[in-house]
Amino acid sequence: MSSPEPSPPIRLLLCDDHAVVRAGLRALLSSTDGMEVVGEAGSGEEALALAARVRPDVVLMDLQLGGGMDGVTATRQLSSGGEGSAEGSGAPGPRVLVLTMFDTDADITRAIEAGATGYLLKAERPEELFAAIRDAASGRTALSAPVADRVLAQMRSPRPALSERERDILQQLALGLGNREIARALFISEATVKTHLGRIYAKLGVDTRAGAVAVAGERRLLS
Structure with missing residues (x-):
């Protein structure tokens, strides 16, 4: 009886404006079974262009990208399928997993409203990152524990509307x-x-x- 075909690796695109961070992530993820880094971007604009070419399954997106397009705007465009899908195909865009140092309520809300599948902090352990990537690739929400706590707190105590x-x-x-x-x-x-x-x-x-x-x-x- 033949063994089942192995699943294709999760195709990853890294978007971070720090080259050292991208190099570290590439080294970490490339040595992990079932994952393949297919591209790196140092800006939101570059991430959109690369996503259209290399067709990643998941984009690891930093929020603060220096000058130009920020991570939230890039997340919205990628998640909508407008930039990350093949032209004219109507295919959905890649999943976007935010990977950042910032966990303010405003950052979390903006990223989730923009369509991010998950929100992870850079302080997480590698095992947490791997699990979040697999969840994101499968369409499941992936949140760091502190982020999940903030989301629940916002839901329980929504801010009053502006006058x-x-x-x-x-x-x-x-x-x-x-x-x-x-x-x-x-x-x-x-x-x-x-x-x-x-x-x-x-x-x-x-x-x-x-x-x-x-x-x-x-x-x-x-x-």
Whole structure:
């Protein structure tokens, strides 16, 4: 009786702007049975172009990629099948497994909403990474334990919605206006603007103006 054919290896594309990190991941994964690194990218743009050519099963995606396209935007395009699938085939894109150092609520929410199959922290043990890759390749969600805890906490205690005034201020913020300009545009004091900004940051789970605008864009809060 003939033995069954072995399963093809999981084809992996690495996207990280640090060459040393990519080299370490390649060395680790290439020595693991059932996995094959078929490409490396140092930017979101490069990951999209490579994915269309090498057709990976799973993309390991960092979120912070220096200049240019960030990991969330690249994740959205890859997950939608628009860039990672063969042209005109209608085939789904590769699974995207976020592999990052950042575990803030805003980062996790943005990545999951963008279509990431999993979210893993770089501090995890190699065995956890291997298991997450296999889960992602099979379409199963893979989350680091701290990330899973944060997701559950968000589900149990969702942040309150933005008020109409907070949305107005957020819209001005997206236009690049400073506190003084926002105060003049909305006929309120700078102190009131600062108070509202603090509430906006808390509700969106961010601590910077750029972070607030990015999350607002992801959640379609901007007109």
